[in-house]
Amino acid sequence: MADPASAPRIDVPELTAFLDGHYADIRQLTRKHLAEHPEVLRDQIEMDPDDFRERVLEVVQEFAATGMLGVGFPEEYGGGGDIGASIAGFETLALGDLSVLVKVGVQFGLFGGAILHLGSRAHHEAYLPDLVSGKLLGCFAMTESGHGSDVQQLGTTATYDPEAGEFVLSTPYDLARKDYIGNAACHAHAAVVFAQLVIKGESEGVHAFVVPIRDEAGKVLPGVRIEDDGAKMGLSGVDNGRIWFDGVRVPRANLLNRYADVSDGGEYSSDIENRSRRFFTMLGTLVQGRVSVGGAGINAAKVALVLAVRYSLMRRQFGDPSADEEELLLDYGMHQRRLFPRLARTYAMHFAQETLVAELHEVFSTQAPVGDEAAEHRRRALESRAAGTKAMGTWLATDVIQECREACGGNGYLAANRFAALKADTDVFTTFEGDNHVLLQLVAKGLLTDYQSNFEELDQLGMVRFVSELAVETVVERTSAHTLLERVKDWLPGSDDPADDESGLRDPSYHLAMLRWREEHLISGAARRLKRGMDRKMPPVVVFSRVQDHVIACARASVEREVLETFVAKLEELPGDSAHRVAMTLLCDLYALSVIEDDKGWFMEHGRLTAERSKAVTREIGRLCRRIRPIALDLVNAFGIPEELLQAEMLVPLSGMPEHDG
Amino acid sequence: MADPASAPRIDVPELTAFLDGHYADIRQLTRKHLAEHPEVLRDQIEMDPDDFRERVLEVVQEFAATGMLGVGFPEEYGGGGDIGASIAGFETLALGDLSVLVKVGVQFGLFGGAILHLGSRAHHEAYLPDLVSGKLLGCFAMTESGHGSDVQQLGTTATYDPEAGEFVLSTPYDLARKDYIGNAACHAHAAVVFAQLVIKGESEGVHAFVVPIRDEAGKVLPGVRIEDDGAKMGLSGVDNGRIWFDGVRVPRANLLNRYADVSDGGEYSSDIENRSRRFFTMLGTLVQGRVSVGGAGINAAKVALVLAVRYSLMRRQFGDPSADEEELLLDYGMHQRRLFPRLARTYAMHFAQETLVAELHEVFSTQAPVGDEAAEHRRRALESRAAGTKAMGTWLATDVIQECREACGGNGYLAANRFAALKADTDVFTTFEGDNHVLLQLVAKGLLTDYQSNFEELDQLGMVRFVSELAVETVVERTSAHTLLERVKDWLPGSDDPADDESGLRDPSYHLAMLRWREEHLISGAARRLKRGMDRKMPPVVVFSRVQDHVIACARASVEREVLETFVAKLEELPGDSAHRVAMTLLCDLYALSVIEDDKGWFMEHGRLTAERSKAVTREIGRLCRRIRPIALDLVNAFGIPEELLQAEMLVPLSGMPEHDG
Missing domain, CATH: 2.40.110.10 (Butyryl-CoA Dehydrogenase, subunit A, domain 2)
Structure with a gap:
């Protein structure tokens, strides 16, 4: 059903290198160590929980002894002095057992991070060497x-x-x-x-x-x-x-x-x-915890996708009775529809996370003096981006893992096929290191107040009062989406020409324009509703409660826009005529159109999408899925998950099984 | 924030009796036995799996000894001769540990059901007495x-x-x-x-x-x-x-x-x-397995809702600093938005399940001779309805349990609060007793072919060929939605008057008209696309693959319409001026409007919803949530889940905790 002849030819190791980016070394090192301990995945299933806790501690200490877990700490205390690398290494741990990941996160990210960022030299000297070596837990x-x-x-x-x-x-x-x-x-x-x-x-x-x-x-x-x-x-x-x-x-x-x-x-x-500001400055230094969890969610989603795509290329069911073989699951349109937009979203979030880590690295590698407003603004923007990426990355994990598990039928339910642990272990990601809804409120606060100097002090009701005192135009002008508004306005009506429905559907400027317009419109709408509520003398708590879903919608829209911008920019790093550029563009377009399709009701409500064009978006998504079908296996293999970690029982062919179709 | 004064006064035991309906006795009996074994919930957490298997067997045999598990079998073999009661009892077991439920389902539903329905008298005599008593496993x-x-x-x-x-x-x-x-x-x-x-x-x-x-x-x-x-x-x-x-x-x-x-x-x-027909006739007799699983999913969702609603009435966070106490979670608009449409959907599915069980009981309690076309048509319609209710009821469970668990934050992750088992145990419901997507295809086949006499023989490609040979009008005229089409056409334009946006939004005729129109339009569209594909000489397997998501959308739309019809009809059983009628109407309206909102993009694409009215739907949902807020606790308590099964750690107040707010 797919036409492999016209499909771009993927060089899997090369694409892995592209995904690994700047931190390829630590990612490969982490993969190597994980691949040496595939038995942890079985231990998790077979061991008594008490024994497994000890086993996990052993593995963490063994990893610590290699030095790979301390790369984020200063070299003088036995670390590697590279914060970005430490996150990249950490998120790669999510390809293996997630208790190991979380135990590492607690010891090195949370405990170690607090001492590093909130302590002074005496604390560093007293604790960091033993902490980095795993001796002080x-x-x-x-x-x-x-x-x-x-x-x-x-x-x-x-x-x-x-x-x-x-x-x-x-x-x-x-x-x-x-x-x-x-x-x-x-x-x-x-x-x-x-x-x-x-x-x-x-x-x-x-x-x-x-x-x-x-x-x-x-x-x-x-x-x-x-x-x-x-x-x-x-x-x-x-x-x-x-x-x-x-x-x-x-x-x-x-x-x-x-x-x-x-x-x-x-x-x-x-x-x-200011006391509140002091507190949030302290908290802000701990942002790498959130960045780490978001990255872990995204990487856990990759594991689920590899398993589900590989399975769908082995498993056959129904099909044309006149054909020799039954139909592969992945040749069903619905199966593609279930897996490929999620694959695209996972790629998109991967790049968003990469960019976030780079920004984190820069901000934390340069010490700004207290009171440097520009530096503080940048820090708040980073915190906001970390919050948004964490929320969307961990919900991605929950959603992708669930769909992939269902796509594997009964096999998906057996512990031997990894979904049981993947699902149960990642579930808490959505509510720890900040509840996702609360984090999105933080993002929205940033959007609505442009990280004012009293930003941190503002709780949700403070935010309501603050916004209600601004002109809506002021709120809107401050949004990052605003700078591109003119372009959006120019673009949309023309492309909505009903005579030309499918044109421009794969133009990234169109995608960006749509997501930017949505974000800006949502923000100004939320500001207006907050003001109106206050004007009517409703208690701020009631105003906030009523506008809360709108506020959260602002944040989602903002993250999705940011993720798309990152993906589009990322494409530019690939030569224009390369197969990888073609493949990544298919995924980027699929991501963008899926986001638009998921919210097509909103776009139509707001006159940004005609009925005909909306239907065209859906058709285009179907076409993109069919084009991705022949390269789907390469695209999941490019995640570079060690084969040792993919020894799922369901992927071992049984007698009577038809040949594997790549 | 809520106005309890204007809220309908719920008599909880009376509402429970209304929900329990015709099978109140067996439901109460099952609750009683479950309440006597709350320790099973802890055993599941604390016992070694091997021991827990034995424990579950013990409980099943103890329940069997009371006779309550055999009510579906003929009295002459020690049963109760009441199929409907057996399903009602079974689904009530889902309020307790779900391994017990599934073990019962295997023994009495699957094993017992096969012998009862596929065997003849000699088999019944040989096996049923020991099977019903739990002696023959x-x-x-x-x-x-x-x-x-x-x-x-x-x-x-x-x-x-x-x-x-x-x-x-x-x-x-x-x-x-x-x-x-x-x-x-x-x-x-x-x-x-x-x-x-x-x-x-x-x-x-x-x-x-x-x-x-x-x-x-x-x-x-x-x-x-x-x-x-x-x-x-x-x-x-x-x-x-x-x-x-x-x-x-x-x-x-x-x-x-x-x-x-x-x-x-x-x-x-x-x-x-006909061989294929013979096979599907045999399979058809096993339909009660699907009906049972769907009911179990719906009841498991109820447990999650009670836990999340009660927690949200104890847990406070943030709020107005000038107030004495922080804000209850359930007073946040977003929290209501997360829980109440799911509560409404659970009520809706409860009544849909009740109606399905009544139909199953009737069909299986009357022996129709082989070849009775009307009876066979009715059986196929029942199978289709069972398939659709199973798919939607089990997805409901997955969705509701996940959202409720997230709504309880870190507490939701602890096994002591029941979500861990609820989530892990129900997860397989979506793919066992028929994969949900495959089941929806079965529903769609029924819609597209009106359960033709060769219905069972039609696999998906047979269905493509069959439909492609019919005129689209023929397909459409046969749909159950069609009979009301004229009414739909009359209704919609008037109610879409932009000057009168919020009018009629709570009129059930409007809700029904919308869902009926959608179903019919989807069916005729799918038929048209199947025909067009075949006209273009595409291989049927390709035609099916491309139209598969559309086919599945038909099925979903059909189930949602049927569920709404059942709910609306159910309201008529309550006196027009009663508080319960008011409360159930709030839930029914919320269900209907949530379904419309979830698919508002589609309705706008097809000219059935203006932008203004679509926004009005969203506003109305917010209003309904605020009206449900004061009665939310009563509404979940009315599920009648024994308190012994709700001993979640998070619901035990800790010192420092503010007073419980009912």
């Missing part, structure tokens, strides 16, 4: 049972005792217990604890403290109580737990004091005057 | 590794040996091994095996045979090989396995011979001449 105790999204309201207290020169950590009520803390139930010896810093009876806001929680023998220290969070949906190799503190004392030096300090006598000081 | 060996959806192509053979008067069962190649067979790995002593009946070297097609597979001591019999399918995503309490047969001999009498028989000398005979 730690956890990141921020979330509480009562507060996950709104971390400014954490209940744990760290009260300064000037007599002793110590902080006293306490959990005042059960809702303030630390919860879901990875590494806490078994392995962590130290915790970075986020708590209200209380001096002379007043809270100075949430700060981070290094708190020992186990002794050398692994026994929980006095004053600390730890409970296992118990069985989880997935990630059985990660020991999540709850922690209570009952008057636990740590020296004054254990405050991670990069942004604020307490003197021996109990005087609080900080370079950042 | 069996399995249903239809699916093979190579064929799940296209079961006419099964590879297992049962060759008649006239000398011995025996059938010899063989697995000719590995792809023909039986696979995913529940109860096979450990517990079944007998199997109903589907195999090609071979006489004198010729296959008479697939037939069912009773084959002993284990001896009294539980040892696998000679010639039978069984392997465990190994770990699965979920349903760890069900022992799925693979079976190979190597010359296993069974007496001639072990052919389940209700529809076809073999004489001692090896003469084949059947009242149904």
Whole structure:
């Protein structure tokens, strides 16, 4: 059914190199180490959870010993001094067992990241060498049972005792217990604890403290109580737990004091005057956690796609009785429709993630002085982009893995075919490191306020008040989409000529114009609704509640536009007449048209798509799927997932099985 | 934010009784037994899978001993003689552990159902009493590794040996091994095996045979090989396995011979001449399996909704700093948007399932003679409706459970809060008992051919050829939607008056008209495209592939229309001025408008919705959500899920937690 003759010829290793980009070395190194431990995938299925936790720790420590996990830390502490590489390596771990990935993330990203970014030199010297080598195991105790999204309201207290020169950590009520803390139930010896810093009876806001929680023998220290969070949906190799503190004392030096300090006598000081801003500056340094999780989601989706596409090229069912063989699943139009737009979206998100990591690397590799407004704006934009990419990348994983599992029928349900763990382990990605809906609200806040200097202080109601005081035009003019508005206006009417329906459907300027117009229109509409609600004297909480879905739609639209821009720009890196350019263009067009099709109702509501053209978009998607069919296997193979990790039972041919069709 | 004063007052037990309907007794009995075994939910989390399999068997046998699982079998064999009640009881089991449910389904629905419906009196006498009491455990060996959806192509053979008067069962190649067979790995002593009946070297097609597979001591019999399918995503309490047969001999009498028989000398005979039709008549008798799974999916979705709604009425986050308390999650507009349309859809599917069960009960409680065309047409319509309800009911479960789990944040990921098992256990529902996409194709075939007498013979390509030979008008006139077309035409233009946008948006005639028009238009469009493809001399396999998504869209549209019709009719059973009528009408309107909104792009493409009216639909959905907010807790409580089964850790208030808001 496909016409392989006219299909672009893919050089798989070369395309892998293109996807790997600047960080090919660390990605290949990570693949090599993963390929040496394919048995972890079976261990996850076969081992008792307690044993598997120990197994995962072993693997993490073995990986740590190679030095590959510490590349994000300064060289003087045994690291590699390359933040971008550390993320690229981390996300590549998602091709293997995800408990290993999350355990690495807790130790090196969260625990290590907090000490690196919130601590000063003394902390670095004290902790980083052992931390990087995997000798000092730690956890990141921020979330509480009562507060996950709104971390400014954490209940744990760290009260300064000037007599002793110590902080006293306490959990005042059960809702303030630390919860879901990875590494806490078994392995962590130290915790970075986020708590209200209380001096002379007043809270100075949430700060981070290094708190020992186990002794050398692994026994929980006095004053600390730890409970296992118990069985989880997935990630059985990660020991999540709850922690209570009952008057636990740590020296004054254990405050991670990069942004604020307490003197021996109990005087609080900080370079950042505004308390809320100070807190969000601290939080902002931890953005790499979100970037890492988003990347992990995108890479987990790749595993699902390789499995489903390969299976669909082995499995036959029904078909023309007069033919020798039944029909391959992938030759069914519906099967293509289920898999290829998701393949395109995964490629698109891969490039978006690559760009985000590059930006993260740049921002974090240059130390800007406190108060540099341009640098701060750039940081906020990075945080916003990280939030959006994390949300969309992890929802991508949930969606792609589910569809791929269903596309493999009963085989998809067996643990031996990897979907069980893929699905269960990634499920939490959508709500940890920031709930996706809350993250999209953060993105929207950035769009609506253009990262004002008081950006961080603005909670959702602050944002409502802020926006309501601006003219809508002001909001709109500040959006990044706005600069291209004129072009959009010029473009759309002409291309909507009903006599010329299918023309320009694959023109990237058309795609970009559509997504930019949508973003800008949504933003101005949301601003207008927020203002109107306030003008009518409705309580801000009600105004926000009613406009919330609109606000979130702004964020989605913005991320999708940004992802498309990145993909289109990426195409330019390939020679214009190359097969890879042709193939990537097919995927980019499919991504763009799928986004438009998914929201065609909105575009029609807003006069940006005629009925005829909308139908033409759907037809074009069908055509693109048929063109991708002959290269689908190459496109998933180019993800470079080691064969050792793809030993799914369903991909082993059984007798009676027809020949494999490439 | 909500205005409880104006909300309808729900009497929860009374609403439960309304939902339980005709089968309230068996539902209550099942709830009672489930409530006596809440520990199974913990056992699933805590037990080793091998032990849990034994535990599940124990519970099933205990339930069997009460007689409640055999209600679908004739009274003379220890049953209750009520098919409808047996399904109602079965689907209620989905409120508890789902391994128990599936184990029951295998034993009583599949194994028992096959013997009841495909066997004759001798088989009933020989097997049913022990089967109903749970003494004789069996399995249903239809699916093979190579064929799940296209079961006419099964590879297992049962060759008649006239000398011995025996059938010899063989697995000719590995792809023909039986696979995913529940109860096979450990517990079944007998199997109903589907195999090609071979006489004198010729296959008479697939037939069912009773084959002993284990001896009294539980040892696998000679010639039978069984392997465990190994770990699965979920349903760890069900022992799925693979079976190979190597010359296993069974007496001639072990052919389940209700529809076809073999004489001692090896003469084949059947009242149904056409082979394919014979096979599908046999298959058709097994429709209750699909009805059961669809019902189970709908009930599992209810559990997720109760948990998420209750949690959202305890959990607070962010909100107005000047207020005493943070904001309840359920007071956020987006949270309502995420949960309430799904709540409405679950109610809608509940009533659709109730109607389907009533129809199944009637059809199966009246024995129609072979050849009664009207009865056969009714049976095919039932099969089609069962297929559609199963597909939509199980996708509902996947979607609702996922959204509810995400709506509970980190808590949703902990096994103690039930989502882990709910999600993993129900996941297979979308692909077992018929892959959902294949089932929707079956629905579409019915729509496109009006269940022609040769309906069953038509595979997908036969359907393409059949439709291509009809005039499109013929296809359309036969659709059930067509009878109301005139009304639709009259209705739509008037209500689309832009000056009167929000009028009639809650008029059920408008909703019905929209869904009927869509169904009919999709069917005629699909017929036209199939014809056009054939006219252009494209191979039928290519024609089908290209039109496949359109064909499946027909089926979805048809099910959604049918579900709405059922819901609207159901409202009539409630007094016009009752609070319950008001509440159910809110849900019915929300269901209808959500369906329209989800497909608003299509309606606009086809001139059935103006841009203004489309926006009005979205606004109305927001209003309906706000009206449902004060009664949401009552609406989920009315599902009548025993409190013993809702002991989720996250619903236990912790100190510091604000008061529960009803």
